[in-house]
Amino acid sequence: MTRPTIADVAAAARVSTATVDRVLHGRAGVSPANRQRVLQAARTLHYLPSEGDTWLPARPVKLEFFIPGGLHSFLRAVADRIVGFATRLPLVSEVRLHDLPDLAPETLVAALGRIDLATRGVGVLAIDHPRTRRAVRELAQAGIKVVTICSDLEASLRAAYVGVDDRIAGRTAGLVMGRMNAGRTGTVALFAGQRDLHGQNAREAGFRAVIEAEFPALHILPTIDARNDNAISDRQTRALLARNPDLIGLYSMGGGRSGIAAALAACAPDPRPFVIMHDLSQTTHRSLRAGVIDLVIDQNARLVGEQAVTRLLNAIASAGSFLPEHYIEPRLILRENIPK
DSSP: OOOOOHHHHHHHHTSOHHHHHHHHTTOSSOOHHHHHHHHHHHHHTTOSOEETTEEOOSSOEEEEEEEOGGGOHHHHHHHHHHHHHHTTOTTEEEEEEEEOSOOOHHHHHHHHTTOOTTEEEEEEOOOOOHHHHHHHHHHHHTTOEEEEESSOOTTSOOSEEESOOHHHHHHHHHHHHHHHTTTOOEEEEEEESOTTOHHHHHHHHHHHHHHHHHOTTEEEOOOEEOTTOHHHHHHHHHHHHHHOTTEEEEEEOSSOHHHHHHHHHHHOOSSOOEEEEESOOHHHHHHHHHTSOOEEEEOOHHHHHHHHHHHHHHHHHOSSSSOOOOOOOOEEEOGGGOOO
16 A cells, blocks of 8 residues: 555645645644644544554654752653653654753743744643643643643643542552551641642642541641752651651652651651652662651652653644543552562
8 A cells, every 4th residue: 555645645634735744844834723634634544653543743853851850869760761761762853851940930931931943842840830831831822742740730731641640649548548547546647749739739639538538537637848848858757756646647748758758767756657658769769678668659750751752742743632641550669569
């Protein structure tokens, strides 16, 4: 069977070959209606390459990612995997990683304003804020596909989210915490690394829903905002242990984990509260082995990095604005099953 040509796509879409060329190369000057017709015709004629049921761009594209990898080692691992994976793909002409210093909306917005004109897709880890949502919407309206990584930005026109279903992850933490303390009465502490990250809010909501509905003997203390600062989380953990002799559980939903682990190791409470943290990092790996914490709910840095690149390529090739939801399945890691 003869491979379809640009002329075939143009005839099927009822547009000129120049219009087809502009659409397939992501250039401006094409109406949304014509762009949709061209992409639909290209898919129908099997002009665009595919991998299984996943569509990929017809030509190599440039991608940019904006991740504050300096916040903790898990995000650095995600960033490293993105670059390592993307540089080996023929369909990625160039990948640029922007290691942002923080999660402030103005930091991300300023960085997004310097995107290269040739960039077709962008990946971001951002807090849920009007400025970040607006910036993502503007990129999408300009024809640049955006995926959110590790924490979603709803109502932002992003093409896809890459990460676990955070509400389910929080409910999982709640169920494990409740079952491990079944029949006991006491308090449970919650630590947030960044309260305005959508993912951490969803985790908290899921955790609270399960504890309140199924384990009413457990009293959840007001959430402590560590602001991704290990000095704050260390100090707050020490104060928490001193104030609450009935503390039987601690759930860390984000950053500040090193400070929590250091305080638990130094204070060595007896009995120690059952401790759940997120994401396998240098800190959580070491703390599991030392018996300082009990469970890590991990979204797998390798999978997050690879899926961020793959889903972005899918979005660029897709005729639609949004890809179907496809969450990463979380891993439950204890001391006896820590991956190498």
